Amino acid sequence: MKKDAVFIFSEEQLGYSFSDTHPFNQKRIVLTLDLLKKTDAISDEDMIVPRIATDEELLLVHDPKFIDIVKRAGQGLISDDVGSVYGIGTEDTPIFPNMHEASAMLVGGTLTAVDEVMEGRAKYALNLGGGLHHGFQGKASGFCVYNDSSVAIKYIQKKYGARVLYIDTDAHHGDGVQWTFYDDPDVCTLSIHETGRYLFPGTGAVTERGNGEGYGTSFNFPIDAFTEDESFLEIYKTAIEEVAAFFKPDVILTQNGADAHFFDPLTHLYGTMKIYEQIPRIAREIADRYCKGRWIAVGGGGYDIWRVVPRAWAHVWFAMKQLPAPTGRLPEQWLDAWQAESPVPFIETWQDPDPLYEPIPRKVEISEKNVQMLERALHMIRSQQ
Numbered sequence: 001m002k003k004d005a006v007f008i009f010s011e012e013q014l015g016y017s018f019s020d021t022h023p024f025n026q027k028r029i030v031l032t033l034d035l036l037k038k039t040d041a042i043s044d045e046d047m048i049v050p051r052i053a054t055d056e057e058l059l060l061v062h063d064p065k066f067i068d069i070v071k072r073a074g075q076g077l078i079s080d081d082v083g084s085v086y087g088i089g090t091e092d093t094p095i096f097p098n099m100h101e102a103s104a105m106l107v108g109g110t111l112t113a114v115d116e117v118m119e120g121r122a123k124y125a126l127n128l129g130g131g132l133h134h135g136f137q138g139k140a141s142g143f144c145v146y147n148d149s150s151v152a153i154k155y156i157q158k159k160y161g162a163r164v165l166y167i168d169t170d171a172h173h174g175d176g177v178q179w180t181f182y183d184d185p186d187v188c189t190l191s192i193h194e195t196g197r198y199l200f201p202g203t204g205a206v207t208e209r210g211n212g213e214g215y216g217t218s219f220n221f222p223i224d225a226f227t228e229d230e231s232f233l234e235i236y237k238t239a240i241e242e243v244a245a246f247f248k249p250d251v252i253l254t255q256n257g258a259d260a261h262f263f264d265p266l267t268h269l270y271g272t273m274k275i276y277e278q279i280p281r282i283a284r285e286i287a288d289r290y291c292k293g294r295w296i297a298v299g300g301g302g303y304d305i306w307r308v309v310p311r312a313w314a315h316v317w318f319a320m321k322q323l324p325a326p327t328g329r330l331p332e333q334w335l336d337a338w339q340a341e342s343p344v345p346f347i348e349t350w351q352d353p354d355p356l357y358e359p360i361p362r363k364v365e366i367s368e369k370n371v372q373m374l375e376r377a378l379h380m381i382r383s384q385q
């Protein structure tokens with residue numbers, strides 16, 4: 001019988017760990033899964049153990065030399081100096097033991113999710129260990145070694161011959177995936193992110209539209225710093241609807257970074273839990289309308305791992321299971337289990353307190369600027385109608 005949704009997880013996903021103090025912390029997945037269990041929203045039958053990606057699969061995207069360097073780095077055989085040519089051994093993306101195996105495990109999780117959906121065993125599949133959208137063909141970048149989404153998209157093309165719409169709502173531009181498919185008219189990338197003016201990686205301008213035959217299938221929606229819920233959702237909803245209607249994908253892959261929240265320490269957006277309730281529900285509607293439901297979701301950024309990420313990522317699963325968004329207090333057992341370990345007091349409810357922060361004087365100006373950006377970003381589609 002076809003399942004509505006599957007959750008890809010194994011403890012081995014936690015092996016992707018740069019250090020105890022690094023902001024990228026996969027404990028987020030454990031916190032999320034435990035929250036779902038204590039909400040009675042997930043059972044053992046929903047869970048699937050990921051496989052590890054093979055070298056052949058990684059080679060669909062990554063250069064052999066880069067893979068070799070990552071393998072040797074993880075065995076302690078590469079200095080930071082040599083590694084840094086390939087983006088590893090840097091402050092952002094330090095070398096750690098068994099780096100290759102851990103990175104290939106995250107890619108394998110996304111490939112496992114792909115097979116579940118494309119072979120019809122599940123309508124939707126979630127791999128929170130994936131979403132490493134800054135990984136390039138021959139270089140690691142921004143906490144990301146191998147790019148699971150890029151490999152998964154190539155894998156979908158090769159094995160299933162399907163057209164993929166990639167939707168990235170991480171606060172950072174989904175650069176690695178965009179550049180990998182920049183020339184490809186059969187892959188459409190859509191990224192909504194804080195403008196690169198002051199934020200890593202600096203790319204993701206409206207004018208990055210694709211190249212050659214792929215011109216017109218790369219879409220960027222750079223929103224202003226301090227953008228709030230209403231404006232974020234207006235841009236996201238309009239963007240996804242118009243781009244999906246234009247591209248008509250066979251399958252959707254969403255990257256669900258949870259770092260656009262007001263609390264996130266690395267970005268300057270002012271989202272609250274309201275955007276995380278809506279983002280996956282809108283994605284599901286689009287997948288149902290255009291793709292017979294085929295929807296694969298991965299994780300991504302998210303650096304307030306205690307107050308933001310578990311609640312935000314739980315909403316992706318609720319959307320997949322078609323459960324209503326819960327209200328009221330988080331399960332007491334979950335709060336009791338983790339509060340002592342958290343360096344900050346929890347938000348103890350599913351929704352954020354309203355208001356979460358002092359009103360912003362530039363709210364109207366920011367929303368108007370975002371709408372102008374949206375019109376420029378969608379100009380090509382709208383002018384064809």
Ligand SMILES: [Zn+2]
Nearest residue numbers: 170171172301
């Ligand atoms: Zn991010």
